[in-house]
Amino acid sequence: MPVPADPTVLHPMPEQPRVVLLRPLVKSPLIEVGEYSYYDDPDDPTAFETRNVLYHYGPEKLVIGKFCALGTGVRFIMNGANHRMDGPSTFPFPTMGGSWAEHFDLLTGLPNKGDTVVGNDVWFGHSTTVMPGVRIGHGAIIGTGAVVTTDVPDYGIVGGNPARLIRTRFSDDEIDRLLAVAWWDWAAEHITEHVRTIMSGNIAELEAVAPDRA
Numbered sequence: 001m002p003v004p005a006d007p008t009v010l011h012p013m014p015e016q017p018r019v020v021l022l023r024p025l026v027k028s029p030l031i032e033v034g035e036y037s038y039y040d041d042p043d044d045p046t047a048f049e050t051r052n053v054l055y056h057y058g059p060e061k062l063v064i065g066k067f068c069a070l071g072t073g074v075r076f077i078m079n080g081a082n083h084r085m086d087g088p089s090t091f092p093f094p095t096m097g098g099s100w101a102e103h104f105d106l107l108t109g110l111p112n113k114g115d116t117v118v119g120n121d122v123w124f125g126h127s128t129t130v131m132p133g134v135r136i137g138h139g140a141i142i143g144t145g146a147v148v149t150t151d152v153p154d155y156g157i158v159g160g161n162p163a164r165l166i167r168t169r170f171s172d173d174e175i176d177r178l179l180a181v182a183w184w185d186w187a188a189e190h191i192t193e194h195v196r197t198i199m200s201g202n203i204a205e206l207e208a209v210a211p212d213r214a
Contacts, residue, residue, distance in 0.1 A: 004188035007035035010046075020045040022064065030058050034066030034120065034184075041072045055080035060112060065120035065138070066184045073127035081132070082110040119154065120184040138179065139169065154179060170203075177203050181210050 010024050011017055019040050022033040028049055039045050039052070052073075053062055057080040083090040084106065094104040113133025122136055125144035136142070136152040143159030143166070152158050155169040155178065170178065183191065183198055183206060191198065194209045 001189070002192045004192045005036070007188075012038065018042045018045055020048070022048060022070075025049075028053075028056070030056060030060070031062045031064075033064045034068070035188075036066055037064050037068035037070070039070040039074070052076065054078060060132070061115045063115055064118045065122065067120055068118060068122045068124070070124045071126040071128070071144070074124045075127075075129045076116055077129060077131050078116065079110075079112045079114075079132045082112075084110065120182075138184075139175075141169070174203055177207065181206055183210075186211055 005012060007021065008024050010020055012021055013019050019038055021035075022037050022039055023035055025046060026033055026049055031049065031053060039048050041048075044051070052070075053076045056062065056076075056078040060079050062076055062078065083092055092107055093100045094102075094107055116130060116132060116134055118130075118136045119138035119140065121138055122140045122142070124142045125146065127144065128142045128146045128148065130136070130142075130148045134148050134151060136148065137154035137156060139155040140152045141157045142148060142152070142163070143157065145161070146159050146163040147161040148158065149162040152163070153165070153168065155175050157166045157169060158164060159166055168175065181203075183194075186194075190211055194206075197205050197209055
């Protein structure tokens, strides 16, 4: 029987240390990552939590689904980056210490956009940036250098700064069918048996080999 890839191995390609699986890497309780999602970086991919998830002081979470591909330089900006904008200055004086710290109440209660959630099978191009509270649908593609400020639909392709929807990869009916199949939730053994269909087949072929129909 074909053997599935091991989702617990940090470097799935030992000859390419620049690639890491994120699930066995991340330690923060504020970050959740599904199996097989990976990050590629020639410098230090193991520093993902500190170099690529920024201003993450909680309590909001970063949730990344299964089978996501994150190119070099992907950044998730979290809610901790917020500054006050309702007064003359945006400078966070209380964080500098001294008697300024007595005014820390001025930094509490800033707008919180909630969790940042990435679906399954999402491809992030080089140097993309995702802003706080954004939700990215299953099967989406985020173009190189995109700055994602608003939600991305399932199987949407976005690009630019701010990112705009370029097109969807499939029709509405086809997207509904793909979401119903949800191949990313299949058992690893079943995925292994049908990798070629998942990668290069059509939707009807994928439906035909779904566990409840095979």
